Amino acid sequence: MFPDELVAELEEIRSCFPVAKAAMVPVLRRVQEDRGWIDPEARDWVAEFLSVTKMEVHEVATFYPMLYTEPVGKHVIHVCRTLSCDVCGARELWAHLEKKLKVERGGTTEDGRFTLKSAECLASCGTAPVMLIDNERHENLSLAEVDKLLEATK
Amino acid sequence: MKASTVISGRFDTKNSQSIETYRKDGGYETWSTVLDEKRDPDSLIDEVKASGLRGRGGAGFSTGMKWSFVPKQTDKPKYLCVNGDESEPGTFKDRQILEFDPHQLLEGVALTCYAVQAHTAYIYLRCEFKLGIATVKAAIKEAYEAGMFGKDIHGSGFDLDVSVTIGAGAYICGEETSLLNSIEGVRPYPRNKPPFPAVEGLFGCPTVINNVETIANIPHIIKNGAEWHTKLGCPEDPGSRLWGISGHVAKPRWVELETGYKLQDLIDGPCGGIRKGHTLKAIIPGGSSSKVLLPDQVARVTMDTPGIRAEGSSLGSAAIIVLDDSVCMVDAVLNLMKFYAHESCGQCTPCREGTPWVVQVLQRIHSGKGRTVDMDLLLDIAHNMEGRTVCALADGACWPLTSIVKKFRHEFEAKIVAAPSATSSKVASA
Numbered sequence: 001m002f003p004d005e006l007v008a009e010l011e012e013i014r015s016c017f018p019v020a021k022a023a024m025v026p027v028l029r030r031v032q033e034d035r036g037w038i039d040p041e042a043r044d045w046v047a048e049f050l051s052v053t054k055m056e057v058h059e060v061a062t063f064y065p066m067l068y069t070e071p072v073g074k075h076v077i078h079v080c081r082t083l084s085c086d087v088c089g090a091r092e093l094w095a096h097l098e099k100k101l102k103v104e105r106g107g108t109t110e111d112g113r114f115t116l117k118s119a120e121c122l123a124s125c126g127t128a129p130v131m132l133i134d135n136e137r138h139e140n141l142s143l144a145e146v147d148k149l150l151e152a153t154k
Numbered sequence: 155m156k157a158s159t160v161i162s163g164r165f166d167t168k169n170s171q172s173i174e175t176y177r178k179d180g181g182y183e184t185w186s187t188v189l190d191e192k193r194d195p196d197s198l199i200d201e202v203k204a205s206g207l208r209g210r211g212g213a214g215f216s217t218g219m220k221w222s223f224v225p226k227q228t229d230k231p232k233y234l235c236v237n238g239d240e241s242e243p244g245t246f247k248d249r250q251i252l253e254f255d256p257h258q259l260l261e262g263v264a265l266t267c268y269a270v271q272a273h274t275a276y277i278y279l280r281c282e283f284k285l286g287i288a289t290v291k292a293a294i295k296e297a298y299e300a301g302m303f304g305k306d307i308h309g310s311g312f313d314l315d316v317s318v319t320i321g322a323g324a325y326i327c328g329e330e331t332s333l334l335n336s337i338e339g340v341r342p343y344p345r346n347k348p349p350f351p352a353v354e355g356l357f358g359c360p361t362v363i364n365n366v367e368t369i370a371n372i373p374h375i376i377k378n379g380a381e382w383h384t385k386l387g388c389p390e391d392p393g394s395r396l397w398g399i400s401g402h403v404a405k406p407r408w409v410e411l412e413t414g415y416k417l418q419d420l421i422d423g424p425c426g427g428i429r430k431g432h433t434l435k436a437i438i439p440g441g442s443s444s445k446v447l448l449p450d451q452v453a454r455v456t457m458d459t460p461g462i463r464a465e466g467s468s469l470g471s472a473a474i475i476v477l478d479d480s481v482c483m484v485d486a487v488l489n490l491m492k493f494y495a496h497e498s499c500g501q502c503t504p505c506r507e508g509t510p511w512v513v514q515v516l517q518r519i520h521s522g523k524g525r526t527v528d529m530d531l532l533l534d535i536a537h538n539m540e541g542r543t544v545c546a547l548a549d550g551a552c553w554p555l556t557s558i559v560k561k562f563r564h565e566f567e568a569k570i571v572a573a574p575s576a577t578s579s580k581v582a583s584a
């Protein structure tokens with residue numbers, strides 16, 4: 001189901017732990033990087049790879065905000081909503097993105113290009129407001145910079 | 155106020171992340187000496203105990219003491235887990251260490267593992283730290299290649315394996331027992347204590363869990379000695395810390411200072427004061443899970459454990475959130491309570507039900523539909539959460555909530571009096 005190099009990488013992750021199951025979160029993240037989200041087929045593959053039940057994978061995958069058990073757009077944007085960002089420009093950023101992308105929090109644009117998600121404190125509070133595009137951090141954002149970043153994310 | 159460079163001294167060095175510059179600055183000499191001199195592991199624990207170092211993750215527990223709880227005689231393997239989940243709102247200090255001086259952390263990992271005789275360490279990083287993860291992984295590779303990790307290091311017979319593992323966006327995984335379950339690959343609900351992780355932790359084995367910044371202090375303490383450390387800052391809570399200041403100061407930033415400085419001096423000096431045209435309203439001094447301070451408290455508080463305790467708050471993760479007069483405190487606490495409601499793992503009823511209930515009540519007040527009983531209701535819900543749950547997340551929600559409701563009651567009242575429903579409820583009860 002996965003290319004050999006990826007399987008080799010996943011095996012290496014698994015080898016760091018005394019029990020295979022402990023590789024669960026890193027393996028799911030890596031699989032998600034490859035497929036965009038953790039679809040049922042990927043979940044079942046991981047269960048077999050880690051010698052656990054599908055339910056055990058499901059229990060973990062559905063717990064974490066950064067593991068997606070629903071399809072997402074081509075690019076995922078996370079905007080921090082927590083206090084330090086909230087009082088330093090995140091509200092304007094939110095309003096701008098929702099208007100520009102014509103989506104609400106959690107939604108995906110009509111063309112499937114962006115999913116806009118809300119994040120809790122991203123540990124960049126001193127450089128608020130902050131967002132991640134495909135897990136790449138962007139800080140001290142002005143609305144003009146946001147436009148440029150979106151433009152550059154094809 | 156004393157600026158310091160114990161932890162951050164190399165951040166500006168060119169290629170500070172590489173083992174080459176780290177060794178040029180004397181890095182790994184302490185680790186090599188400990189191995190070559192075959193130091194008694196217990197002597198390292200004693201040194202750290204005597205140094206007065208307190209954990210930098212939030213709870214402020216004595217690090218040496220924690221290590222001493224690890225059983226000496228055991229057939230089980232022992233583990234070190236480094237807590238790099240860094241998710242407490244306002245906190246952005248560990249990330250600086252991960253991104254700018256990872257070998258300092260890794261030397262600390264080696265020394266800590268030696269002290270408690272653990273041969274495996276996991277560095278747990280939140281997955282949003284893309285750069286930090288890459289930097290630490292590259293540094294681990296270098297450390298293996300340089301013979302600092304691996305089998306029979308320096309011919310000492312001591313083996314050490316170190317790897318990175320990751321979280322996936324859940325605040326609760328920073329709680330130490332949730333972190334263990336997260337690593338084990340099960341749903342990361344916090345565990346009941348006892349048993350404490352030092353006795354029964356990862357995979358049921360003795361485990362030390364320490365914050366990134368705590369571990370980054372270890373090479374300096376072993377190198378310079380406990381006495382050196384006790385002389386930094388406040389004698390009852392000595393050391394040098396990375397403080398993160400966010401919100402409404404002219405210059406939000408991190409800064410390294412010895413403990414025992416005056417908060418007001420930090421705000422007025424390195425942070426450039428409150429942003430122009432505004433005045434200070436409140437400071438949450440130790441990450442979002444600490445009790446709020448009013449301006450008169452800010453003016454007199456010293457930043458160390460006894461000093462902040464005297465004002466009824468805590469240093470937590472040294473994350474100082476500054477709010478000026480543009481902020482509505484109902485709005486601010488609503489923002490924070492949404493955080494706790496979102497991050498509650500759902501395991502205990504008071505926390506699972508209480509945190510969203512608090513959000514509902516605050517939303518009602520904020521939208522102008524509050525009732526006069528709502529402030530007492532908030533305090534009552536908090537009373538029924540605090541101290542009644544498996545982990546401290548619920549307590550962490552209650553502390554900002556109750557302190558803000560009590561200290562800014564007038565702002566809540568103003569919203570409620572302004573609400574049309576307040577009049578009708580008064581009529582109804584009359």
Ligand SMILES: Cc1cc2nc3c(=O)[nH]c(=O)nc-3n(C[C@H](O)[C@H](O)[C@H](O)COP(=O)(O)O)c2cc1C
Nearest residue numbers: 209210211237239240241328329330364365368546
């Ligand atoms: C809800 C919750 C979240 C926490 N998050 C973190 C965190 O992100 N990083 C951290 O180091 N400690 C965090 N802690 C504290 C840890 O449980 C633990 O006390 C700490 O990692 C121990 O390390 P230290 O003694 O070096 O501070 C959290 C605690 C709670 C209750």
Ligand code: SF4
Nearest residue numbers: 499501502505543545
């Ligand atoms: S207090 Fe809240 S977060 Fe902690 S274990 Fe209970 S439900 Fe989970």
Ligand code: FES
Nearest residue numbers: 080085122124125
């Ligand atoms: S509050 Fe947004 S990064 Fe911390």
